[in-house]
Amino acid sequence: xxxxxxxxxxxxxxxxxxxxxxxxxxxxxxxxxxxxxxxxxxxxxxxxxxxxxxxxxxxxxxxxxxxxxxxxxxxxxxxxxxxxxxxxxxxxxxxxxxxxxxxxxxxxxxxxxxxxxxxxxxxxxxxxxxxxxxxxxxxxxxxxxxxxxxxxxxxxxxxxxxxxxxxxxxxxxxxxxxxxxxxxxxxxxxxxxxxxxxxxxxxxxxxxxxxxxxxxxxxxxxxxxxxxxxxxxxxxxxxxxxxxxxxxxxxxxxxxxxxxxxxxxxxxxxxxxxxxxxxxxxxxxxxxxxxxxxxxxxxxxxxxxxxxxxxxxxxxxxxxxxxxxxxxxxxxxxxxxxxxxxxxxxxxxxxxxxxxxxxxxxxxxxxxxxxxxxxxxxxxxxxxxxxxxxxxxxxxxxxxxxxxxxxxxxxxxxxxxxxxxxxxxxxxxxxxxxxxxxxxxxxxxxxxxxxxxxxxxxxxxxxxxxxxxxxxxxxxxxxxxx
Numbered sequence: 029x030x031x032x033x034x035x036x037x038x039x040x041x042x043x044x045x046x047x048x049x050x051x052x053x054x055x056x057x058x059x060x061x062x063x064x065x066x067x068x069x070x071x072x073x074x075x076x077x078x079x080x081x082x083x084x085x086x087x088x089x090x091x092x093x094x095x096x097x098x099x100x101x102x103x104x105x106x107x108x109x110x111x112x113x114x115x116x117x118x119x120x121x122x123x124x125x126x127x128x129x130x131x132x133x134x135x136x137x138x139x140x141x142x143x144x145x146x147x148x149x150x151x152x153x154x155x156x157x158x159x160x161x162x163x164x165x166x167x168x169x170x171x172x173x174x175x176x177x178x179x180x181x182x183x184x185x186x187x188x189x190x191x192x193x194x195x196x197x198x199x200x201x202x203x204x205x206x207x208x209x210x211x212x213x214x215x216x217x218x219x220x221x222x223x224x225x226x227x228x229x230x231x232x233x234x235x236x237x238x239x240x241x242x243x244x245x246x247x248x249x250x251x252x253x254x255x256x257x258x259x260x261x262x263x264x265x266x267x268x269x270x271x272x273x274x275x276x277x278x279x280x281x282x283x284x285x286x287x288x289x290x291x292x293x294x295x296x297x298x299x300x301x302x303x304x305x306x307x308x309x310x311x312x313x314x315x316x317x318x319x320x321x322x323x324x325x326x327x328x329x330x331x332x333x334x335x336x337x338x339x340x341x342x343x344x345x346x347x348x349x350x351x352x353x354x355x356x357x358x359x360x361x362x363x364x365x366x367x368x369x370x371x372x373x374x375x376x377x378x379x380x381x382x383x384x385x386x387x388x389x390x391x392x393x394x395x396x397x398x399x400x401x402x403x404x405x406x407x408x409x410x411x412x413x414x415x416x417x418x419x420x421x422x423x424x425x426x427x428x429x430x431x432x433x434x435x436x437x438x439x440x441x442x443x444x445x446x447x448x449x450x451x452x453x454x455x456x457x458x459x460x461x462x463x464x465x466x467x468x469x470x471x472x473x474x475x476x477x478x479x480x481x482x483x484x485x486x487x488x489x490x491x492x493x494x495x496x497x498x499x500x501x502x503x504x505x506x507x508x509x510x
Contacts, residue, residue: 063189197317198282248266307374318350325349454494
């Protein structure tokens with residue numbers, strides 16, 4: 029069930045009405061309804077994988093209780109590593125087994141040996157990387173005595189399976205989400221309206237920005253040999269806005285949807301394309317994943333406490349693991365390696381925390397220096413996105429080679445070029461709105477706050493009309509494949 033589908037347009041108001049209709053009865057009933065709705069939401073993708081979600085939930089719930097009640101450190105470690113092993117094992121089998129098998133076969137063939145290794149003919153369970161990380165953080169936090177295990181199975185199951193974040197995040201923490209699940213919630217009209225506004229903005233970014241950028245990015249990436257260097261560079265820019273509109277749009281819809289039910293989710297994007305360096309970019313892009321790796325991998329490895337060499341080593345590990353988390357393909361690993369290389373100067377020079385506040389805070393425009401920094405950061409980010417988008421390394425290197433050819437200064441030309449001007453206008457509109465609202469939680473939050481009610485509704489109608497115009501063919505979200 030896609031957020032941008034007619035099915036979801038029926039599902040959400042129905043769950044909303046039932047949820048608040050039983051508000052006066054019982055919090056337990058509300059949570060049970062949300063859990064049932066979440067399982068139905070997931071089953072709409074493929075009911076056969078519902079058992080995997082339920083099993084993973086039950087495993088981590090039971091593990092948490094057993095670790096708490098363990099009478100020895102040895103037994104606590106046993107239950108901890110059992111849960112970690114099974115969770116990572118499932119993720120490895122479904123997501124990475126074929127990659128390792130095929131890579132090993134290619135390695136053997138390089139030495140003259142032919143190996144026909146058995147591969148799995150299964151689809152990747154949607155959302156497995158996200159709900160697995162929910163469970164892992166919960167188990168780790170209990171093992172480290174940071175939290176107490178949750179004894180209410182419905183509440184814990186809802187924490188793992190809550191439908192707004194189930195298939196593509198944000199990756200929540202038990203310390204943030206579980207207390208909200210256990211606390212009685214009252215309907216707040218202001219929050220609900222704000223949630224609807226964020227959903228609208230998310231749909232605009234997905235349907236109008238991302239899906240239209242995808243049309244032109246696909247044309248260019250699928251046949252790079254036929255295009256000039258300037259066209260290939262433009263294709264990378266189209267993909268940059270495609271993946272941003274797609275994933276941040278999903279996050280906006282998820283956060284807005286959850287706000288309708290009185291639950292606040294972690295902010296996942298904070299205007300990353302206004303970053304002045306790569307370190308700032310990664311503090312603003314996919315925040316829930318970046319902080320997850322920071323807290324559960326980077327810091328346990330020693331973080332930045334052991335000198336420059338340790339910081340360099342740990343940074344490379346984090347980015348390579350992050351790349352591999354995104355997909356079982358060498359392109360993602362190289363993408364992670366490139367970002368590690370881009371961030372390395374600031375790590376070595378200890379300038380990676382120079383830009384903690386949003387750019388030009390309290391001002392209308394950035395300085396010339398800040399503008400140049402933003403453009404350069406966006407440029408190298410687009411360069412890395414080429415490897416993220418390419419089907420394999422050969423395609424990525426050929427694409428890069430094509431950009432840096434003698435046709436780089438030619439005028440871009442591709443199928444649908446003139447139709448793309450409308451998409452470019454909407455990209456410009458996106459940039460303007462998010463720039464003006466960059467000190468708030470999302471792009472449309474305060475943009476029209478000083479306008480008349482009629483002006484606000486006119487602009488909302490403008491967005492809705494174009495969402496319907498461009499929503500003829502439902503397109504899945506990019507991060508569903510991860």
